[in-house]
Amino acid sequence: MDQRLSEHEVKVLRATSTINKYTYVPFIPADVNEPMVFATGFTDPETRSMKLSPKQRAAFVAYKRASEIMKDPQIIVDLDCAHLRQTVVSDCSFVSSCAVAAQYEKKFNKPLISSIIYPQRNGKPAYNPHGKYMIKLIMNGITRKVIIDDYLPYGRSQLLCSYSNIPNELWVSLLEKAYMKMMGGYDFPGSNSNTDLHALTGWIPERLTLTDKDEFNESNSNQHFDRLMERFYNGHCLITAVTGKMSDSEENRTGLIDSHCYAVIDMKKLGELRLLKLKNPWCHIRWKGNFSVNDKNNWTPRLQEALKFDPQSAAAKDDGVFWIDYKSLIHFFGVLYINWDPKLFRFQHEFHDLWSAGQGPIRDLFSCSDNPQYYLEVNNALEKAAVWILLTRHITEIDDFANNKEYIALNIYNGGEKIYIPFFEEPIMNGVRINSNHFLGKLLLTKKDVHKFSLVVVQEKAEWKGKTAGGCGKYNMETVKDNPIFHVTLNPDSDDHGLIVFLRAPREYSIGMDFFQVSSVRGKTYASKNSGDYRKGTTMLRLNHLPAGTYGIRPMTYRPGVEGPFFLDFECTSEPSIKRVQ
Incomplete structure (x- = not known):
C-alpha cells in the first residue's frame, strides 16, 4: 500500500508519537543506516531508567551486557517457539505472540521476527558488539523505531527477563526490552496478543469471545474451528488462546493458569475429534485433563501415530506444551485472539484522524451527529467480497493498559448518508464496545453492485451503575466516594483559566456534581465547589480564575442506587486534558 499522508494525518501521528514519556519517530528506509558503532559501547539512558516489575526488583543484582552473560552472542540461532521462556515480567501475551510469530517464520520462511531487528547483515539480524539495536514496532498508526541497548536485568545466576533456552540467543530478550520500553x-x-502481534507484525487483529453465545455457540463452534484450522495451515493467521477466571483449586485440578495466554502451535481434526496444541510461555505447567500426557484413555495407538506424539516420552519432561481437545478449550478458555495476514486483502486504504476529549462518540445516546463518521463506497465485481474495517485507538500512557476504561466500536449503516439519530435506523452492524485499542468490523458483500456505507465511531457512555451509583453526600456519606470521577488538566501556561462544565442525564434524575482541586502547577490553591441544588436532568458549574493544574469532577445523583447514563460537556478557555480515573 503506497499512500501519501495528508498534513492532517501527519499532525495526528505526531501528536501520539510521545508514548510513556519518550518520543518514537516513524521508521523510514534511511533508518537502516542508523549509526551502530561506538568507541566505548552504546548505553541508552531511556532504557536504563525503565521500571522493573516487583519480581525483578526482589531478585535484581545488576544490568549486564549480553557479552557478559553469554559466550558468542547471536541474535537468532534457531528461530523456534520451543525455546522461548517467560519469567518474571507479566507479559504472557507478548511472549506467546513472539512464539507464534517465530513458529510462522520457521514454517513458512517469511520474515516476521527477523525483519524488525537491526543491525542486519545479509538480510538477517546481526549481533552488535557495541550494544546498540533498533527495533521496528507498529504503534499508534505507523511503524516506529525503538532504540535500545543490550543491557539486560540480571539476578544472582540468571536473566530477569524473557529469554531463549539456547544459551547464546538474544532475540526474544531484545524484542521484549524494546516493547517494554515503549509500554x-x-x-x-x-495487554493482549491482538495488540502485541499487531505491534510486531501489523497483522489484522480479531477477537473471538468463547463466552459470547451470540458470537460463539454450539451451532457454529465447529465451523469456527474448521475455518481457523484451514487458515492456520495456509499461513493466513496467527492464534493465541486465553483462559478465563479460575480459582486456585481449578488451577490445581486442570493444570491451567488463571487469565493466562497460551500460544496455539498446531490444530488437528480426526473425524469429529478436534484438538489444539498449546504452549505455556512459562515452559512448564500444562493441562491435566483429556488428551494430556497422563491421559491413559484417549491416547490410542492410532491417535498417537496420527499426531506423531508419544505421551509417555512427553511426560518425562514438562516443557509447557500440550494437546487439549476443543470441547475442553471452549469450557476453560475465554478468548481466541487471531491476527490475519493483511496480504489476504488485495485492496487496502488507511487514514488517521482524531476527536477532542469529552466530545463526539462519548455522548452519542440521543444524537451521534458529533461522532466521527466516514463514507465507504465499495464497487464489488465479485460474487462474494469481504470488507474488513479496523478501528485503532492510539495509546500514550501505561495507565491506559492498567486501567483501561475506554470502550470503542464501529456502527455501520447502509446508504452512506450522515447519521444523526442512532435509533432512527438500524445499523447493519452494531459494534459491541470493547476495552481494547483495536476493533474489527466485518462485512460480507454477496451482490455485484456499488455498495455505500456510513461508518460511525462509537464509544462507551459514562454511567452510574452498581457500586458507582453512589448518590450524594447529603444522602449517604459512605457511598458518595464511589461515584465516577473525572480529572481535568488545564494548560500550565496560565493561572487564569475559565471552565464551564455541563452535566446531563435522563430528565427524571436529580443530579449534581462536586469540583475539587487535585494538584497545582505552581502551588496555588482553589476552593472546592459544587453545582448547588440538585436539578432534574441537567446542571452546570461555571468556574473562573482557575490556576493551572488538575481538578476532579464527581457527577452524582441525589439518591444512591439510581443507575443510568450521563454526559459531561466542557467549555474551557484553553484545550483541557480529560480522562476518567474512577
Whole structure:
C-alpha cells in the first residue's frame, strides 16, 4: 500500500508519537543506516531508567551486557517457539505472540521476527558488539523505531527477563526490552496478543469471545474451528488462546493458569475429534485433563501415530506444551485472539484522524451527529467480497493498559448518508464496545453492485451503575466516594483559566456534581465547589480564575442506587486534558 499522508494525518501521528514519556519517530528506509558503532559501547539512558516489575526488583543484582552473560552472542540461532521462556515480567501475551510469530517464520520462511531487528547483515539480524539495536514496532498508526541497548536485568545466576533456552540467543530478550520500553517499563500491567502481534507484525487483529453465545455457540463452534484450522495451515493467521477466571483449586485440578495466554502451535481434526496444541510461555505447567500426557484413555495407538506424539516420552519432561481437545478449550478458555495476514486483502486504504476529549462518540445516546463518521463506497465485481474495517485507538500512557476504561466500536449503516439519530435506523452492524485499542468490523458483500456505507465511531457512555451509583453526600456519606470521577488538566501556561462544565442525564434524575482541586502547577490553591441544588436532568458549574493544574469532577445523583447514563460537556478557555480515573 503506497499512500501519501495528508498534513492532517501527519499532525495526528505526531501528536501520539510521545508514548510513556519518550518520543518514537516513524521508521523510514534511511533508518537502516542508523549509526551502530561506538568507541566505548552504546548505553541508552531511556532504557536504563525503565521500571522493573516487583519480581525483578526482589531478585535484581545488576544490568549486564549480553557479552557478559553469554559466550558468542547471536541474535537468532534457531528461530523456534520451543525455546522461548517467560519469567518474571507479566507479559504472557507478548511472549506467546513472539512464539507464534517465530513458529510462522520457521514454517513458512517469511520474515516476521527477523525483519524488525537491526543491525542486519545479509538480510538477517546481526549481533552488535557495541550494544546498540533498533527495533521496528507498529504503534499508534505507523511503524516506529525503538532504540535500545543490550543491557539486560540480571539476578544472582540468571536473566530477569524473557529469554531463549539456547544459551547464546538474544532475540526474544531484545524484542521484549524494546516493547517494554515503549509500554512504559518492565512493570507492564499486561495487554493482549491482538495488540502485541499487531505491534510486531501489523497483522489484522480479531477477537473471538468463547463466552459470547451470540458470537460463539454450539451451532457454529465447529465451523469456527474448521475455518481457523484451514487458515492456520495456509499461513493466513496467527492464534493465541486465553483462559478465563479460575480459582486456585481449578488451577490445581486442570493444570491451567488463571487469565493466562497460551500460544496455539498446531490444530488437528480426526473425524469429529478436534484438538489444539498449546504452549505455556512459562515452559512448564500444562493441562491435566483429556488428551494430556497422563491421559491413559484417549491416547490410542492410532491417535498417537496420527499426531506423531508419544505421551509417555512427553511426560518425562514438562516443557509447557500440550494437546487439549476443543470441547475442553471452549469450557476453560475465554478468548481466541487471531491476527490475519493483511496480504489476504488485495485492496487496502488507511487514514488517521482524531476527536477532542469529552466530545463526539462519548455522548452519542440521543444524537451521534458529533461522532466521527466516514463514507465507504465499495464497487464489488465479485460474487462474494469481504470488507474488513479496523478501528485503532492510539495509546500514550501505561495507565491506559492498567486501567483501561475506554470502550470503542464501529456502527455501520447502509446508504452512506450522515447519521444523526442512532435509533432512527438500524445499523447493519452494531459494534459491541470493547476495552481494547483495536476493533474489527466485518462485512460480507454477496451482490455485484456499488455498495455505500456510513461508518460511525462509537464509544462507551459514562454511567452510574452498581457500586458507582453512589448518590450524594447529603444522602449517604459512605457511598458518595464511589461515584465516577473525572480529572481535568488545564494548560500550565496560565493561572487564569475559565471552565464551564455541563452535566446531563435522563430528565427524571436529580443530579449534581462536586469540583475539587487535585494538584497545582505552581502551588496555588482553589476552593472546592459544587453545582448547588440538585436539578432534574441537567446542571452546570461555571468556574473562573482557575490556576493551572488538575481538578476532579464527581457527577452524582441525589439518591444512591439510581443507575443510568450521563454526559459531561466542557467549555474551557484553553484545550483541557480529560480522562476518567474512577
